[in-house]
Amino acid sequence: MNHEQSKRILVTGGAGFLGSHLCEQLLAAGHDVICVDNFFTGSKANVSHMLGETRFELMRHDVTFPLYVEVDQIFNLACPASPIHYQHDPVQTTKTSVHGAINVLGLARRLGARIFQASTSEVYGDPRQHPQTEDYWGHVNPIGIRSCYDEGKRCAETLFFDYHRQHRLLIKVARIFNTYGPRMHPDDGRVVSNFIVQALKGVPLTLYGDGSQTRSFCYVDDLIDGIRRFMAAPDDLTGPINLGNPVEYTMIELTEKVLELTGSKSEIRHEPLPSDDPTRRCPDITLARSALGWEPQTPLDVGLKHTIDYFDELLRRE
Ligand code: NAD
Numbered sequence: 001m002n003h004e005q006s007k008r009i010l011v012t013g014g015a016g017f018l019g020s021h022l023c024e025q026l027l028a029a030g031h032d033v034i035c036v037d038n039f040f041t042g043s044k045a046n047v048s049h050m051l052g053e054t055r056f057e058l059m060r061h062d063v064t065f066p067l068y069v070e071v072d073q074i075f076n077l078a079c080p081a082s083p084i085h086y087q088h089d090p091v092q093t094t095k096t097s098v099h100g101a102i103n104v105l106g107l108a109r110r111l112g113a114r115i116f117q118a119s120t121s122e123v124y125g126d127p128r129q130h131p132q133t134e135d136y137w138g139h140v141n142p143i144g145i146r147s148c149y150d151e152g153k154r155c156a157e158t159l160f161f162d163y164h165r166q167h168r169l170l171i172k173v174a175r176i177f178n179t180y181g182p183r184m185h186p187d188d189g190r191v192v193s194n195f196i197v198q199a200l201k202g203v204p205l206t207l208y209g210d211g212s213q214t215r216s217f218c219y220v221d222d223l224i225d226g227i228r229r230f231m232a233a234p235d236d237l238t239g240p241i242n243l244g245n246p247v248e249y250t251m252i253e254l255t256e257k258v259l260e261l262t263g264s265k266s267e268i269r270h271e272p273l274p275s276d277d278p279t280r281r282c283p284d285i286t287l288a289r290s291a292l293g294w295e296p297q298t299p300l301d302v303g304l305k306h307t308i309d310y311f312d313e314l315l316r317r318e
Pocket residue numbers: 012013014015016017018019036037038039040041042043061062063064076077078079080081082096100118119120121175176177178179180185
């Protein structure tokens with residue numbers, strides 16, 4: 001345990017992929033953690049190893065309804081993040097982002113608590129500026145199949161900045177770019193989990209479109225480190241701030257890496273590119289580097305190996 005002053009901290013979406021890693025890190029730093037989740041995409045299994053800790057509390061709750069707890073800080077991560085999950089019930093996705101933000105912001109205002117928002121690179125849409133800097137306003141379809149997520153997150157950002165201006169709330173808005181690692185949902189359709197699970201099962205890797213679209217992948221430990229540095233940064237650093245790995249790969253390159261690291265003989269099967277799928281995405285992290293002294297440390301090969309080990313064990317247990 002290090003010597004941070006102990007705080008009571010609420011993590012919404014705490015039983016999800018990123019949330020469970022964040023809860024772990026906060027507990028390890030000596031804080032009391034309340035993890036709130038409705039288990040839509042998260043699971044008790046992700047946090048079961050923390051349930052015995054007296055400083056950890058798990059609450060089943062949907063953030064679209066008001067929440068009454070007493071805490072010093074709030075991390076708002078509740079929202080399905082993978083396209084198949086957020087498109088499953090798009091109305092609920094928008095409600096989670098927008099009503100959820102209103103509820104946690106109201107809570108933060110009552111408590112005078114500092115509040116973090118897990119925003120996303122999706123606020124840039126299918127960007128016309130590359131790499132994306134925080135002052136780019138984006139290129140977003142307001143009525144497409146990704147809009148429930150993209151516009152929901154954009155509206156949440158608006159709410160955070162209006163609470164900041166109108167009510168002087170201490171806000172921290174991070175735009176998170178594609179992050180991967182252990183505890184990703186094996187069926188959530190995201191590219192890293194899909195390719196690894198397919199490779200380990202020896203079934204074809206589903207490459208959408210011609211595979212020339214790019215993403216940049218940040219390992220979960222690096223991302224959580226960035227989030228925590230941001231939350232601890234001076235009050236006037238509100239964001240938005242990009243957190244992600246600036247090393248860009250095409251999806252073809254990702255298939256090659258996964259096949260090499262798993263030693264799999266799986267074939268590649270081309271499938272249609274989903275609509276509104278961004279063609280390029282890569283963060284400019286100049287601000288995070290200078291303001292937080294942060295940049296990702298984990299090379300893709302290393303992070304992929306950890307993730308492959310995780311899924312390998314998970315599949316053996318099935
Ligand atoms: P995830 O789906 O694993 O986690 C989301 C969690 O929120 C789940 O545990 C889910 O059950 C919970 N949840 C969903 N709706 C809820 C509701 N109405 N009330 C309470 N809980 C609810 O996804 P993740 O990858 O861990 O993403 C966490 C956050 O980070 C999300 O807000 C996401 O938009 C953001 N983000 C993630 C990435 C990424 O690459 N992982 C990138 C950009 C932004």
